[in-house]
Amino acid sequence: MDTHALRLFGVRGLTAIAVAAGVGALVLLAASVENSALFSRWQPWILLLTLCGVVALMVLLARKLWQLYRDFRDHKPGSRLTMRTVLMFGALVITPLIIVYLFSLDFINRGIDSWFRVEIRQGLNDALVLSRSALDLRLREQARRTETLARTLRELHGPELLQKLDEERRAIEAREIILYDSSGRAAAVSSDTPMTQQPTPLPPDVALQVAAGRSYVSLQPLPNGQYSIETAAPIADAVAAHSTRRYILIDYAVPKELSALAEAVQHTSSQYGDLSAVREPLKVSFRLTLTLVVLLTLLAAIYGAVFTAQRLTRPVQDLIAGTRAVGKGDFGTRLPLPSRDEMGFLVHSFNDMTKRLRRASEEAKRSRQEVERERERLSIILSRLSTGVIVTDRELRLHSANQSAATILGSDFGAGAAGAPLSQFATGNQRFTRFLDELRGRLQSGLLEWREQLGLPGDSGGERVLLWACTPLPDEREGGGVVIVFDDITALLAAQREAAWGEVARRLAHEIKNPLTPIQLSAERLRRKLLGGMNSEDAQLLERATHTIVQQVDAMKQMVNAFSEYARAPDMRLTHFSLNQLITEVAELYRLQDPAAEIRLELDPALPEIHADRGRMRQLLANLITNGIEALAGVPNGCVELSTRQQRAEGALTAVISVVDNGPGFRKEMLGRLFDPYVTGKPRGTGLGLAIVKRIVEEHGGRIDADNRPEGGAKIMVMLPVSDQDRLLLASSDRRVELRRERA
């Protein structure tokens, strides 16, 4: 559970506690207010629940106020508005509440005090005094009567006494007369009601007083609200000893009217006393109750003010947050509609605005994506172009370049090259440096458009010919941006030369080969006819002449045949065979023909069979070995080494044949034109050997390269695809060359 969830749980829990405590206290109070026993039992719980409710409400309010203060301090959007609203609501609620509170406090004090005014107490006291006075008169009167009766009873005993008691009781309107002996036991009784039980003994306090010879009188309250007057007096017998003294106890009824009045005064006095005793506690209770109610109202009002303020300002906060989000580019912001009032209209307008902005943004995004796609497409096209493309400004800082440009110029622009000066990539690169010099010279001279050939240094000392063109960029005609497009047409030119030489060879074969046979036959016939009739000197001369003619004609035939072979249209008969086996056979033939020739083989036993024209491969190997052996003429410990290996190139499996020798190597000026017809470094070479080798390699879809070895000697490397599929793969990678050829 995260912090936010915990906080939410806490707030809801506190709210539930506050509500439950308040409701619980109300229920308990309502249930117990009519039952004091229940109230006494539940009183602590009512108090506890009330306190819990107040505390929970205070905590909730404190949290709200703290949150409000923190938002205000942190300058959160809408916090000032919320604070102002809370203060306004608070002032509106608190001011009248405090006035009402103070007024109520004063009212309670004055009201309760008025219930116990001094006049009322004084009146009650006066009534009590009056009641006592009235009763005192009767008490004294009844006491006198008792004393009189006690005197009349002197020396009376037995039936005479009982008769006298009855007579006197009726005469003085007493309820009961009891005569006690000295031990406090009733000796005689006269009552206006039938006797149901034994008379009670003389009460000790009464006995004490009458034993001392004094009369006793007392006013007694009765349960029915009546009063009785109890009087007692000793009977003064003349000869009675202390042990035989008698006492008389008379119970007079107080008249009902007087009893009722006295009881009313007593009852009122008692009630007033009860109420008067709770005067101060009642005031405190009222004050505390009022304070608690006001406090609860105050807390609830402030909480309500905060809640209402936050509710009112929430749409404004949402609007501020939404505006900020839009400012940051988030046009998808949708605000909840708070109501259908003006604020709702404002939020609706905001939502409508963001909707329009989002549409516009999506349109712009789509356009950007379209432009991006076009750029990517252009980039792909540029990257697939065999033509090199460089975009630069007048200061020769690179804007963009494709891979072909880097390949042709022998450099690597790499990622993030935009903006870098072109000279940075030309360091140590003779070809690029030359290219850059030419470009700089033209741009500095104000030349912005051209299309011409440019010769640059090749990889192996030869020359690479570029066809380059420059065009100023349309939108930067004033600023100076240019686009340079260039093609490596070295191979194209070679192909053109090759085609030209093929045509020459075909014509030579056709025009020269035909007269050679008659010339040879004529020379032999001359020799046969004339040799017998000549002297030895002439015969020798003829012999040498015809021999020379025949020999030279043979040489010319060989040369014509070679030209014919070079110009012959390809007629491939592809079969599967072992290249290693073919190399071994051809090498063995040369060892037989020229035992002095040292031919070493280093063949890869894992080399697979290749799909090729076996005859042409034999011719290719023969030309290469012949070329090597002839290069070793006059070289001590000369050696030709043939090796094979398999290699993956552009995804295609190829067989690589390397032919190296330790001879003098190729002459540097020939390196660029080694495979051109009629280019030879040997005194008697036709110059067609390597040209034919190259043609055979190309007919098989392979590649050929020739160079000098650093340790001396020449090295020719032939790469042949193993299968037709590999041939296609290799050919597709050479598509740029093919495209150039097609365009040519």
Place this chain on the structure above:
Amino acid sequence: MRRFTLVLATLLLLIGPQLAIPAAGPLDGEFEVRSAFIVIDRGVLQLNVHVEYPVNDRIRSALQDGVTLSFDVELNITRHRRLWWNAGVLDMTLRRELTYHAVTGRYVLRDDEGVEQESFPTLEEAIDRLGRIEDLPILIESQLKGEGPWLVAVRAGVRRGRLSDTMRALMFWSDDWHRSSDWYTWTLTL
């Protein structure tokens, strides 16, 4: 959090002492059930209780000012049960009121229904009479169902009486004229 702790500590510092020191109440003094027992006389259970009630000038003065005091004696008898709550047998309250009769100058003791009434010339006599409950019939033996033992508890209480329930509800937190003794308990076996 530190600020909240500081505020709480300050509040406790201000309010704590007032809560800790109890104010002297009008019913302060010795107040306990000294003894209590039940005797069975001809199949009737009779309660005898001796309660020591407080007597002081505040009580005397309050009574003379017209205040009525209620004296309650609560009796509770339960039957012990194993592994379960005890079963209730009897739950009764004997309530009496003591007032000062200003017209006659006597202390009047009556039951809460006003049927029986006694008056005493002094407060001490009235309190002494209140504290002695003798042979009060509470049950007949056959009402003690099941087997014992029974748990008996007696408690005495004093409070200011003759207040309406509404008034009592309003004063529930400021009425210090209310005190109860501890429970006096014993086991009753037959």
